[in-house]
Amino acid sequence: MHRVHVRTYNMRFATISERLKSLDWVDPKTASQIRLKIDRTNELFGYPDVIMNATALDSTYELFWVSEREFFQNQARQLRIK
DSSP: OHHHHHHHHHHHHHHHHHHHHHOTTSOHHHHHHHHHHHHHOOOOOSOOGGGGOHHHHHHHTTTOOOOTTOHHHHHHHHHHHO
């Protein structure tokens, strides 16, 4: 997982840094603040730990039932579960 975070950060930082160079309306102080904000931003992606535990996963979604022919009823059931 760590490599994915590093790659994502590097791509985002490089992309925005390149774009900042071409924006003549962004002054150096603002560009510096933008880079600082990028540096402090984290991506959160992946799956919750429960996904690897079949018993916990079944328990989490035991009330969630979906029918392929009942779109609105599916939505109503989902709202009741939350």
